[in-house]
Amino acid sequence: MNYSFKEEGDFKYVEIGEGQPIIILHGLMGGLSNFTGVTEFFSQNGYKVVLPELPLFSLPLLSTNVKSFAEYLKDFIEFLGFNQVILLGNSLGGHIGLLYTKLYPSKVKALVITGSSGLYESAMGSGYTKRSDYEVMKAKVQEVFYDPEVATKEMIDEVFANVNDRSKLIKTLAIAKSAIRHNMATDLPNITTPTCIVWGENDIVTPPDVGTEFNKLLPDSDLFWIKKCGHAAMMEHPEIFNKIVFDWLNQREL
8 A cells, every 4th residue: 555644743644535434443463554455445436535553552551552542543533523434443443443432422423343352352462472483473474364375474574573572562462451351242232333244254363253242232233254264354355345345335325
């Protein structure tokens, strides 16, 4: 993704297209490039796509948690002056979107989550005792996907660099623990925002049962499955993912 970043105040973000705002929320191990297919498709089909770079490593350690990221999102949306947005989040990004929607329901027109934390996830912040071993980290990144070839060298290099940076590793562990502690099972039945749940049938980070549970607990949700797909559906099968979400938004007149 070769879009230029805007840097204003505390915010660094990409904004492309015109129309209904869709704010994309990346995960703990995934950057904005994970959403290239989503960004290109929706920005060309009547939506303004906005991708903030979440402050995963820039907040003080005590503020490195899901709630602080939801408050950062609140400040970001107010800064842009948006009235109602569609939130689309993967993994930790889905969790942040869910919490923001719980706290500020009038601001969210619709929510799209894929491989979201918030109910259960295998500990993405663990297993770093051999973090200096590149091949171990490569395997850890590859297992996120059904097809390990989706994990590019650039992606593996970035994760390897982050987990071998002591400050970033400490914050990665803090975020992962925060996501596990911040279970939203009792909150979800009160979130009435229309929600599109897209899940990989082969996700081992947030297994298929998690997607089913989200659908059960969220009152106004629809669940869609993608075959031969792991934790990041929008990367592994972007065309299928985009069609599911686009058709759902149109059917819901969103």
